[in-house]
Amino acid sequence: MKLSVILLAPLVLATAVPKQERKITYDGYKAFRISTEHDAAAVKEKLAGLSVVPFNFNTEEHLDIAIAPEDITAFEALNLTAEVMHEDLGADIAKHETFSAYEGVTAQAIPSLTWFNSYHAYADHMQFFNDLQGAFTQNSEIFTVGNSGQGRSIFGIHLWGSGGKGSKPAVYFHGTVHAREWITAKVVEYITYNLLVQYSNNTAVKTVLDSYDFYIIPFVNPDGFVYTQTTNRLWRKNRQTRTSSSCVGTDMNRNWPYKWEVTGGASTDPCDETYKGQAAGDTTEIKALVAFTQTLKNSKGIKLFIDWHSYGQYILTPWGYDCSLKPANHARQASLASGLATRIAQSYGTRFTTGQACAALYATTGDSTDYLTGAALAEFAWTIELRPTGSSGGGFVLPAAQILASAIEQWEGMKYLLAAM
Structure with a gap:
């Protein structure tokens, strides 16, 4: 059934x-x-x-x-x-889903931390990034990788340190791949905020930003996200239509062109939540993201990729398509993931399970972390499933009161990971 x-x-x-x-x-x-x-x-x-x-x-x-x-x-x-x-x-x-109005910038010309007290409309998210970048024009820029199926910009923010733009290996983050996972955008926004705000007064943060170029895309699936705000809060896929079916949407985390053809980790039914598409990489969004990802690979390479999701509290390493196969640096990845989980727990006691994606959670094919590992040759490519674990936390409808705590524990974890990897 x-x-x-x-x-x-x-x-x-x-x-x-x-x-x-x-x-x-x-x-x-x-x-x-x-x-x-x-x-x-x-x-x-x-x-x-x-x-x-x-x-x-x-x-x-x-x-x-x-x-x-x-x-x-x-x-x-x-x-x-x-x-x-x-x-x-x-x-x-x-x-x-009662969105608070965006309060704009503070006297220091940066967005207020009250941003993380509630959820916001999509247009306000775009303004938040524009304002944040506008306060740090010397080491950040807004970029786009292309447009969504409905014509929205798939935008991101690029951060760099003293070496200058594009001079270091990439740290590459994705948020809101699945439309209903609202907390992911908030978490990557908080990480972005702190990398920029603390760069001038925190030695550890300065060292990290001087060592890597950060490319952060908060809304991989802008059409789906907007749809969750206007029509169906629990929508997962993008909003792509196909002439062969009345069902709408493709799961973009089953559409990446790496091991897409392997069976068992996605659905071929257009009505299913994990529908993989008719061909590898045939969604408008993934085509743009593949091209952008390859530019990072061919430039300074990709040190770390994280695809932020919810929910379940997992830190998942490759592979998704094969439960018995391990990447060459598996031991190193497992050690770092364990360290990350330990550091996350120090903030509020939140426990994250670590393991290989296929074995620890379930099989996936055509997913982003497998592509980043196998095709883009990222040294580390992980999926992090954020709060909650499930029954006690609201599932996809994470209470707004937990936004800041979720963001803080991830930021503390990132400080560890970015220094240790």
Whole structure:
């Protein structure tokens, strides 16, 4: 049974005329983490016929889903072992998608740290980066790698130190690949903010920025992100349409042209959340990102790539496509990942699981970290799944009160990693 088809397929039929779409509220939906007791197939069979929204793809131990109001009684009658994630998913979404107005710059001509107290509209994110770069014109610039399928700029910010622009190996970050993972943009914004603000008065930060050129793209999937703010908070994919299907969107983290053809780590069904596309790298966004990534490879090379996601609290090293294969520098990567997890935990006690992506989480094909490792030859290429672990933290709808703590613990972790690698 493919749970994603039950609810999500009907929601995308009207996407050819976006202005006519009604906002999906999820009012009255109740979300649960169900223990699968290592028999996910049996649990899914019991759920057959219920209107559900699936959250996770690693279902070996648990299945995170939201149940439509009309099916909650039937679900509870199944007597499955489950914890409540959201009593009312719609109410929690409404609570945490109330965007605060951007307060602009401080007297020091930099954005205020109050930015990290709440979520914001897409246009405000763009202004935040413009303002931040405007305060540090001597060692930063805004760049674009191309446009999204709907014509939005895939923009980033480039930071450099005393060696001058483009003189050092690249540290390369991606955020908001999956549209509903709002916390990822906030985390990369906080890291960017601190690299620039602390460069002049923190010796450790100055050393890092003098050693690497940073290329940070906060919205790999701008179309999907905007769609989560206007129409469907739980949308995952991009917004690409295809003449062969009424279903919309491709999972851009299954579309990179490396091991894309391997089976088992993505879906060939356009209606599925992990749809890989019709051909390797056939999305507008990935075409642009591949070209940009290759320019970094062919310049000074890529030291570190991190693809920021949520949720689950994982630090994942290659490979995603093969659970038995290890990169040549596996031991070094494992050691650094363990050190990173230790440093993250020092801030608030948040525990991250480390391991190879395929073995520690689930198999993926055509993903960014495999491409960066196998095709772009990055020394380290990781996926970090941010807060929460799941049932106690709100899943994709991370409370705004946790934005700053999530960002701080990642920044502390990055200071360790960037100095140690």
